[in-house]
Amino acid sequence: xxxxxxxxxxxxxxxxxxxxxxxxxxxxxxxxxxxxxxxxxxxxxxxxxxxxxxxxxxxxxxxxxxxxxxxxxxxxxxxxxxxxxxxxxxxxxxxxxxxxxxxxxxxxxxxxxxxxxxxxxxxxxxxxxxxxxxxxxxxxxxxxxxxxxxxxxxxxxxxxxxxxxxxxxxxxxxxxxxxxxxxxxxxxxxxxxxxxxxxxxxxxxxxxxxxxxxxxxxxxxxxxxxxxxxxxxxxxxxxxxxxxxxxxxxxxxxxxxxxxxxxxxxxxxxxxxxxxxxxxxxxxxxxxxxxxxxxxxxxxxxxxxxxxxxxxxxxxxxxxxxxxxxxxxxxxxxxxxxxxxxxxxxxxxxxxxxxxxxxxxxxxxxxxxxxxxxxxxxxxxxxxxxxxxxxxxxxxxxxxxxxxxxxxxxxxxxxxxxxxxxxxxxxxxxxxxxxxxxxxxxxxxxxxxxxxxxxxxxxxxxxxxxxxxxxxxxxxxxxxxxxxxxxxxxxxxxxxxxxxxxxxxxxxxxxxxxxxxxxxxxxxxxxxxxxxxxxxxxxxxxxxxxxxxxxxxxxxxxxxxxxxxxxxxxxxxxxxxxxxxxxxxxxxxxxxxxxxxxxxxxxxxxxxxxxxxxxxxxxxxxxxxxxxxxxxxxxxxxxxxxxxxxxxxxxxxxxxxxxxxxxxxxxxxxxxxxxxxxxxxxxxxxxxxxxxxxxxxxxxxxxxxxxxxxxxxxxxxxxxxxxxxxxxxxxxxxxxxxxxxxxxxxxxxxxxxxxxxxxxxxxxxxxxxxxxxxxxxxxxxxxxxxxxxxxxxxxxxxxxxxxxxxxxxxxxxxxxxxxxxxxxxxxxxxxxxxxxxxxxxxxxxxxxxxxxxxxxxxxxxxxxxxxxxxxxxxxxxxxxxxxxxxxxxxxxxxxxxxxxxxxxxxxxxxxxxxxxxxxxxxxxxxx
Numbered sequence: 001x002x003x004x005x006x007x008x009x010x011x012x013x014x015x016x017x018x019x020x021x022x023x024x025x026x027x028x029x030x031x032x033x034x035x036x037x038x039x040x041x042x043x044x045x046x047x048x049x050x051x052x053x054x055x056x057x058x059x060x061x062x063x064x065x066x067x068x069x070x071x072x073x074x075x076x077x078x079x080x081x082x083x084x085x086x087x088x089x090x091x092x093x094x095x096x097x098x099x100x101x102x103x104x105x106x107x108x109x110x111x112x113x114x115x116x117x118x119x120x121x122x123x124x125x126x127x128x129x130x131x132x133x134x135x136x137x138x139x140x141x142x143x144x145x146x147x148x149x150x151x152x153x154x155x156x157x158x159x160x161x162x163x164x165x166x167x168x169x170x171x172x173x174x175x176x177x178x179x180x181x182x183x184x185x186x187x188x189x190x191x192x193x194x195x196x197x198x199x200x201x202x203x204x205x206x207x208x209x210x211x212x213x214x215x216x217x218x219x220x221x222x223x224x225x226x227x228x229x230x231x232x233x234x235x236x237x238x239x240x241x242x243x244x245x246x247x248x249x250x251x252x253x254x255x256x257x258x259x260x261x262x263x264x265x266x267x268x269x270x271x272x273x274x275x276x277x278x279x280x281x282x283x284x285x286x287x288x289x290x291x292x293x294x295x296x297x298x299x300x301x302x303x304x305x306x307x308x309x310x311x312x313x314x315x316x317x318x319x320x321x322x323x324x325x326x327x328x329x330x331x332x333x334x335x336x337x338x339x340x341x342x343x344x345x346x347x348x349x350x351x352x353x354x355x356x357x358x359x360x361x362x363x364x365x366x367x368x369x370x371x372x373x374x375x376x377x378x379x380x381x382x383x384x385x386x387x388x389x390x391x392x393x394x395x396x397x398x399x400x401x402x403x404x405x406x407x408x409x410x411x412x413x414x415x416x417x418x419x420x421x422x423x424x425x426x427x428x429x430x431x432x433x434x435x436x437x438x439x440x441x442x443x444x445x446x447x448x449x450x451x452x453x454x455x456x457x458x459x460x461x462x463x464x465x466x467x468x469x470x471x472x473x474x475x476x477x478x479x480x481x482x483x484x485x486x487x488x489x490x491x492x493x494x495x496x497x498x499x500x501x502x503x504x505x506x507x508x509x510x511x512x513x514x515x516x517x518x519x520x521x522x523x524x525x526x527x528x529x530x531x532x533x534x535x536x537x538x539x540x541x542x543x544x545x546x547x548x549x550x551x552x553x554x555x556x557x558x559x560x561x562x563x564x565x566x567x568x569x570x571x572x573x574x575x576x577x578x579x580x581x582x583x584x585x586x587x588x589x590x591x592x593x594x595x596x597x598x599x600x601x602x603x604x605x606x607x608x609x610x611x612x613x614x615x616x617x618x619x620x621x622x623x624x625x626x627x628x629x630x631x632x633x634x635x636x637x638x639x640x641x642x643x644x645x646x647x648x649x650x651x652x653x654x655x656x657x658x659x660x661x662x663x664x665x666x667x668x669x670x671x672x673x674x675x676x677x678x679x680x681x682x683x684x685x686x687x688x689x690x691x692x693x694x695x696x697x698x699x700x701x702x703x704x705x706x707x708x709x710x711x712x713x714x715x716x717x718x719x720x721x722x723x724x725x726x727x728x729x730x731x732x733x734x735x736x737x738x739x740x741x742x743x744x745x746x747x748x749x750x751x752x753x754x755x756x757x758x759x760x761x762x763x764x765x766x767x768x769x770x771x772x773x774x775x776x777x778x779x780x781x782x783x784x785x786x787x788x789x790x791x792x793x794x795x796x797x798x799x800x801x802x803x804x805x806x807x808x809x810x811x812x813x814x815x816x817x818x819x820x821x822x823x824x825x826x827x828x829x830x831x832x833x834x835x836x837x838x839x840x841x842x843x844x845x846x847x848x849x850x851x852x853x854x855x856x857x858x859x860x861x862x863x864x865x866x867x868x869x870x871x872x873x874x875x876x877x878x879x880x881x882x883x884x885x886x887x888x889x890x891x892x893x894x895x896x897x898x899x900x901x902x903x904x905x906x907x908x909x910x911x912x913x914x915x916x917x918x919x920x921x922x923x924x925x926x927x
Contacts, residue, residue, distance in 0.1 A: 116170070331371075345357060387409070614652065654831065666727065716744075749822040
């Protein structure tokens with residue numbers, strides 16, 4: 001589309017005097033644009049002579065890209081008057097060039113708004129540095145010299161709103177928050193420095209916004225700063241940070257999404273915004289921001305009188321229904337919700353923000369594309385409206401003549417423009433209103449007296465102590481109760497949901513999350529009806545529900561390598577040791593919850609869930625160990641000798657971890673007995689590694705704001721509780737070869753290096769292999785196992801028919817025989833099935849017995865994995881409720897309790913018979 005075609009699309013054809021026609025019809029355009037359109041400055045009649053006389057100049061002007069145009073605009077002046085005049089002349093040039101390129105359609109929306117924004121930033125920077133330089137020249141800024149002018153003496157302008165996002169329009173104010181770096185000044189000079197910078201900022205604002213004979217540069221608004229009614233026009237960064245941390249509101253968080261340093265000490269400005277990120281972007285999914293944004297929209301509408309149906313004459317394209325602000329709020333609110341978890345969403349531009357939200361699944365792609373298209377159209381309309389008389393308006397024309405002019409400027413006829421406007425405003429309103437405004441509250445169902453008493457008790461819970469939480473929850477409650485009543489055992493579901501609700505420390509965030517994501521309520525009801533223990537866990541750790549909405553909750557399992565990489569990246573962004581430990585807890589809970597939900601929903605079979613839990617534990621230990629050692633080394637220096645290795649024992653070593661498993665660990669180090677570390681507080685090798693081990697145990701098991709990671713059990717180390725918490729390689733080798741009991745060698749069959757020095761891990765593995773493969777008295781070893789079985793039976797008894805771990809033919813019984821086979825066989829397998837196969841290989845276990853043991857072990861592992869998700873106590877079918885029983889039946893592929901009992905007792909009986917036969921013979925007895 002050519003520039004000429006834009007002009008010829010006027011309300012009626014031009015007649016005899018084109019120049020006069022243009023002068024009449026476009027008399028109220030901004031002067032810079034009107035001069036070009038009408039061919040003022042001595043041009044001949046415009047339409048006939050434009051391309052003949054001014055064609056080369058016009059083509060050259062329109063062919064320039066924004067960077068070239070901005071580079072040709074000169075700003076100078078040694079005095080305040082000269083700089084003021086130069087800034088205003090430059091503003092006219094920029095307005096002229098962007099107006100031409102915009103009307104001609106040769107610059108995109110982003111190029112037009114970007115050019116205006118770049119000039120605004122340059123003008124602000126020039127004005128600020130000039131005025132700070134004046135203060136320095138008068139020696140009013142303590143300790144500052146001419147060398148401080150390039151950084152404005154630590155003063156900085158934070159561009160907000162459209163300026164921060166690079167989206168200025170023709171008549172935009174520029175919204176600035178003025179700050180200064182108080183670290184630049186001594187405490188005694190602080191007040192004098194602040195007073196000086198206040199004067200400089202006031203003069204800077206006047207230089208930009210005063211309307212002189214040359215016009216104005218930009219109307220400047222400094223009121224977005226913290227508490228503007230009582231604070232000066234520029235405040236210290238430290239004071240601003242204190243304000244936002246203590247009383248910052250959601251609208252201020254949303255405003256800072258677009259914040260960008262544009263003038264003065266840019267580097268200090270970026271450092272300030274980095275420190276402010278935890279205020280802007282919360283660590284949990286922040287669905288409460290939706291209600292805040294909705295309330296803000298309603299207040300704006302009420303204040304501006306913008307309610308009611310959409311009608312075109314006089315409609316506010318910015319603040320009215322279906323307007324620009326609706327799209328911006330929609331985008332920014334979604335960014336607030338998830339930006340704390342995903343840095344890729346922290347974008348300033350509206351179009352870029354919508355694209356990122358669509359890429360990450362937070363906004364449907366078709367919705368993002370529709371809103372982007374309408375946003376561009378809205379901004380184009382806004383620009384054309386503002387070109388008329390350089391008006392500071394967003395209102396559509398009120399007259400037919402005005403609409404005809406607007407249509408001509410947009411190369412459309414009036415009917416087409418009106419139809420496009422109406423359709424766009426309605427569609428934007430419908431798409432955004434459905435996101436912000438809550439739906440109608442359904443009718444509540446009748447409850448019996450006992451259930452009604454439980455529901456009545458909810459009013460006293462901490463989660464419902466705020467009026468806002470009550471408002472949101474009251475909207476949710478009828479549908480929630482209806483879903484609970486639809487569970488297999490409604491009463492149990494209600495009681496378990498009550499436990500969940502009673503454990504919540506606060507409710508606004510979570511209830512807002514439910515309000516915005518109804519499928520999440522289904523998940524909570526499913527958990528309440530199935531897993532009471534998980535309901536209580538969720539009540540204490542509701543933030544793990546963030547993970548369900550995080551975009552990759554149902555993606556492929558990443559394995560230990562992917563998990564460790566993700567955790568490392570997460571912790572690298574945290575500022576200090578304590579924050580990293582707490583961050584690890586938050587991260588682990590989300591993945592732990594994911595495994596449990598996948599198991600509960602049948603997405604992951606129990607045998608895979610055990611491996612997933614083991615991967616998760618490995619990733620946590622592997623990632624935290626170098627962080628703990630680095631923190632310890634800051635005080636005591638690097639560890640002497642060859643370092644240390646952590647051995648996973650028990651279920652961790654065998655990778656049979658459940659939802660509630662402890663971590664069995666042994667720490668082995670290798671250093672000369674007289675070796676010392678070389679830190680600020682050096683330690684001998686034994687003390688060093690003992691204290692390092694204690695630091696690691698604390699890192700894993702200490703109760704912190706986000707809870708604990710794992711309970712740690714170190715009783716499997718040499719000499720048990722009496723031995724040192726860290727064992728030297730030499731002591732470990734000697735103990736295992738000379739002093740260890742049979743049960744300790746059985747435990748060693750499952751030992752696995754998890755993290756530590758690779759050479760040392762290899763050395764430990766060599767010792768393990770040598771010890772387990774050494775010749776031993778088979779008869780004595782088997783006798784020791786028989787004795788151990790008797791002791792376990794005497795101490796723990798029979799756990800009942802559904803107990804998977806303890807009792808004849810149960811997991812512990814099978815593992816004892818399998819481990820015994822491993823120490824009697826020439827190999828050193830860790831996996832129970834491989835250990836049983838080793839027993840077959842040495843002629844101790846028959847093939848039929850191996851089959852019975854393997855079937856029982858796999859069956860009981862499934863029962864254990866499912867049971868640990870339902871309860872931390874022994875499995876009681878009556879106690880887990882109908883939902884829990886149904887989950888067990890699905891997992892075990894049986895129809896009812898009778899089928900489950902038959903499956904468990906049948907396989908354990910056969911395993912018990914096999915074990916009794918195996919322990920009665922010696923290796924080689926089976927041919």
